[in-house]
Amino acid sequence: MNLDSKVPTGPLPQKWERHKFDLKLVNPANKRKYTVLVVGSGLAGASAAASLGELGYNVLCFCYQDSPRRAHSIAAQGGINAAKNYQNDGDSIYRLFYDTIKGGDFRAREANVHRLAEVSGAIIDQCVAQGVPFAREYGGMLDNRSFGGAQVSRTFYARGQTGQQLLLGAYSALNRQIGLGQVKMYNRHEMLDVVVHDGHAKGIITRNLLTGAVESWSGDAVILATGGYGNVFYLSTNAQGCNVTAAYRAYKRGAGFANPCFTQIHPTCIPVHGEQQSKLTLMSESLRNDGRIWVPKNKEDCTKDPNTISESDRDYFLERKYPSFGNLAPRDISSRSAKEVCDEGRGVGPVVGGARLGVYLDFADAIGRLGKDRIVERYGNLFDMYESITGEDAYSRPMRIYPAVHYTMGGLWVDYNLMSNVPGLFVLGEANFSDHGANRLGASALMQGLADGYFVAPYTISDYLARVGPGKPATDSPAFREAESTVNDRLKRLLAIGGKRSPRYFHMEIGKIMWEYCGMARNEAGITTALEKIPRLREAFWNDLRVPGENGELNAELERAGRVADFLEFAELMCRDALDRDESCGGHFREEHQYEDGEAKRRDEEFSHVSVWEHRGDDAEPLRHKEELVYEEVEMTTRSYK
Amino acid sequence: MKLYLRIWRQKNAQSEGRMVDYELDDVSEDNSFLEMLDILNEQLISRGEEPVAFDHDCREGICGMCSLTINGTPHGPQRLNTVCQLHMRKFRDGQTITIEPFRARPFPVMKDLVVDRTPFETIQQAGGFVTVNTGQALDGNTVPIPKTVADKAMDAAACIGCGACVAACKNGSAMLFTAAKASQLNMVPQGKPEKDRRVLNMVRTMDEAGFGNCTNFGECEAVCPKGISLDFIAKMNRDYATASLKQLLGTPV
CATH class of the missing domain: 3.50.50.60 (FAD/NAD(P)-binding domain)
Structure with missing residues (x-):
């Protein structure tokens, strides 16, 4: 390559x-x-x-x-x-x-x-x-x-x-x-x-x-x-x-x-409300300019009305851990910090899947300092959106936020x-x-x-x-015919399985595997588990999928099935890469590699390269190539936002 | 909650459509309206029936793709909101909900709740731009724009091009949409040089697409998820009158 x-x-x-x-x-x-x-x-x-x-x-x-x-x-x-x-x-x-x-x-x-x-x-x-x-x-x-x-x-x-x-x-x-x-x-x-x-x-x-x-x-x-x-x-x-x-x-x-x-996990999203959710909504990060992020110091306070929790019982964890950047710490650091406090059992909001996955983003100070009008002017549409989704008024009670996948x-x-x-x-x-x-x-x-x-x-x-020079090939040349028949065959195959499960079912399943084992924090055992589960799910997909309707019409389920089929293969590539990159860096946090305070620990000697994967056929493992990163100008340092 | 749904089903643009009744149990009030339809579709697929086709994408109220008329109102009962941001807590247990596509002659139904809004594209291609190539721009602070003007332009620019205004109008008028798009550019200094051409071309294209006239009922403003004001229609009418007068007097526009 x-x-x-x-x-x-x-x-x-x-x-x-x-x-x-x-x-x-x-x-x-x-x-x-x-x-x-x-x-x-x-x-x-x-x-x-x-x-x-x-x-x-x-x-x-x-x-x-x-x-x-x-x-x-x-x-x-x-x-x-x-x-x-x-x-x-x-x-x-x-x-x-x-x-x-x-x-x-x-x-x-x-x-x-x-x-x-x-x-x-x-x-x-x-x-x-x-x-x-x-x-x-x-x-x-x-x-x-x-x-x-x-x-x-x-x-x-x-x-x-x-x-x-x-x-x-x-x-x-x-x-x-x-x-x-x-x-x-x-x-x-x-x-x-x-x-x-x-x-x-x-x-x-x-x-x-x-x-x-x-x-x-x-x-x-x-x-x-x-x-x-x-x-x-x-x-x-x-x-x-x-x-x-x-x-x-x-x-x-x-x-x-x-x-x-x-992949990037964004710190300021509206928390998950339940199993049937289809999407997570981002609240702009600009909110962190004026909002202060906190959770209760004591687990017992997590179910209380936040406005009744006294100042001394609140943990403004980003301000505490990163005094110079505070609530504006980079996304990966803010996200992981939120996960940590929730894993400690200090999360707020409804229990979903056995835990409270949310932290407060509080505007009370900003409203006191700038007046409500300025906050309305700056973030009015976001507060409206929050209210529409959660039914809560964030002017009078802190927002709840939690990290969500946002960018790759x-x-x-x-x-x-x-x-x-x-x-x-x-x-x-x-x-x-x-x-x-x-x-x-x-x-x-x-x-x-x-x-x-x-x-x-x-x-x-x-x-x-x-x-x-100019010269586009005719669309009946062999390469076009081959690609066109590959596409047609796949569409036919998706429609012909005749199983019982919907494309969305498989999408949810792959999502659960990836969030669990290849999400905000990753480790070797988890990724290895994912690499075992994904091929099994893919097999189930190709044996038990049901796509209603036909190809010759508007067919949203057929569209989704094709996309999910690719996610099911791509997920494996992602896990392979996460396993191969045996270091922590940025949004890729391998639990094996962290400083005592939980910061990501890079291994520049071994991993200052781009990992580039080559497809070698459906039955062969992909091959990892490297582009070494040459820094002529900048010296690699340890990121510190303290 | 339990819901009784009456949904418009139509196989394709050529066939006739009809209302079909469905019952749905155990819907959480935290679900969005489109998640409720997802649940229905999952049940239809498991029963071997065709799921209901509907347009949607961002599910955060900004792409303008979702286009449902709920109980007769485009985007449903909540003001300043798109269907994808509508939540089931706005409905009550046991309620009957009627779901139809955005209806307007220039927006033919393609399947079930999916309509074709291509005429909106054509209107913007006729003039919804500033003629400036990549690389030709001056420094961004060379031309100051008063905050009040920039804010007003932003009010117009907030339009998400969903078409609810057309669907709500008894005349099927696209005046609110076209006015928002034309006014945003006609207000700022960068858009002034081709102000007249813009409004003439956009209005002409709008008329040719078969949209009706505005008779000032204001239904469009009432359903607009972004609260685009009728004032922009007045502004576009003024711009249009000025440009037409110039044309009448033989001034090149």
Whole structure:
């Protein structure tokens, strides 16, 4: 497997400038000879499709929803980072770069992260130009706030709906290109395979979700911007349709899967209420700016009305353990701390599965200090949402929160050009692995999606296209026929099992295994157990699944069955990676490797590499390759947020 | 709780639909409305029947995909809320609940409770953007935008494009949606240069798609999960009148 990262030589701050000059260009008149297929229409996909369309390429864009605007980027609440230093508080490109590398616990690729910080300012400019209504101060200037894990105010936001506004901005640029005929948009189309022709990714196979039609699409390059795989846990903050299928199909066609065990658990979600729950709802991390997190010091107080528990009987555990960052400690640390106090029996809220899994997020101090109006202005929609879901008023009683799966740092391996090891297959946004290492900082996902789509991929794809020249294969070529029949066979197989259990049943089961053994804290025995259970569950799936209806119609259960089938295979890969990475780093916490105070203990000598997995057939074990992480600029230190 | 459900079933866009009755036991009041439908569907699958098709995705009230009319009201009984954020504690034990798709002529039913809202896409493709390519932008603080203007633009931009406004309107009008989209951009300095073209193109496309006219009943505002104000319709009408007048006088727009 060729894992040449293609990181340019030269000093870190000049790499991207220099690389841009070295990239080949496609003559403006020749751009129309190329077709680029973009799968996914979230921040990364929509911004890439729009930008490539503006350049003059023919773009076909696909999404499974009924509109590109519904991609799950829409749900990001808190904000987007940029190294503008508008607040004069000492921010810089280097600081954003360093914070991101450190936040990722030194498991990200240095040059990619520096580039991300370099283009961060241009993203804000672009969004403002599109009319994105960022929050402003009375003087008309852009407002900022500080966000989990940062000591400067560099986060731009649009109420609690930043992801929505940024996506609507990218969507408006995409719409303009659709109206101009430069981009053709295919809604309600799900990608089910990648076509590799003569060693290059040259097409995709989709299923039309309204008619069931399986179709082949040929292009000169393929972009996957298909998001993360958090739904392997069944319960997560992801949308119901989020899935690993596109990335996993690419993996089975030869693309390396990097660091699949790096998943992020978000500290501020609404706790689980019961067995029939379908989704966990995130409360923006920005709440941690003004809310104080605590649990009762004494177990006996856990069932009391929180307002009756005196100050001296409360344990503000983040403030106690991390005095300098307090309630703003990074996500992995905050999440694990919440789990610890709940495991000690000091959790609050209803008993689910034998334990109270919740901690208080208290705004009483902030309301006293700033007045209720300011809190309404800052977080009103979040408080409303909380009330609607729990039936509780968080202005008069503390919210209850608990960690939930939120983001996946792992993804398809890409080089500095965001191209996978399969030439012509580019991977953007959450679907790739490159920028967040073992833990993503708050307000960085939006930044990365848009950086990839607006300011990186348009350059690097042009380079690839200029090198290979135009020439997409016909859709009746052998590679297309083979991929199309693979897809059709699988659909038929799913429909023909005729068992008793629904696709959702198997999804819930795999979710339970993953949360139990490969969730917030992992150990060898647990992961080994999971690796025994998963193949058994997969066998049960292929013997006892029942998918109602037919292929030739809108069939939500057939869609779900295909996604669950891939989760059932992918889960195993994730566990293998979690077992193989015998260290703790960022969101990957192996209980065997921790300091006395419970902090994650990295093993840089053995594990400062990207683990890249190669598929070697359904009956063979995947092979782990390494991309060594070379730090030219930054010295690896132990993260300390105390 | 026990529920009596009356649900619109329709095989596909070509066939006729009808209401079908179902009974559901043991629903927790903490469940969301869509989780209640999940439970029904699991039971239907285990009985060998076709589950009910409905659109949904984020289940946190922001993607705008869910589109159910509950007891005659788009998104159901709770104001400023989407179906996916509606919880069963808003209903009572033994209640009969009628569930239909968003109904409007430009939104044909594709299956059961799933409708096609493509005309919303077409309206935005006609003008719901600022003509600016990637890379052309000035520094974000070059043009100050008064906080009041930015806040008002955000009020309009909060629209999630669900289509409840159309479904609630007796005329099937898309004025609230189109006004939100056009006004957001027409208010901010970045959107001003093509303000006239935008409103003319978006309104024309809206009319061509077969949406009805606005007769100021305000049902749209009442059901809007994001509380988009009727004021934006007034603003769009003013923008439209100005642009039309310019056109009438021969001024290029």
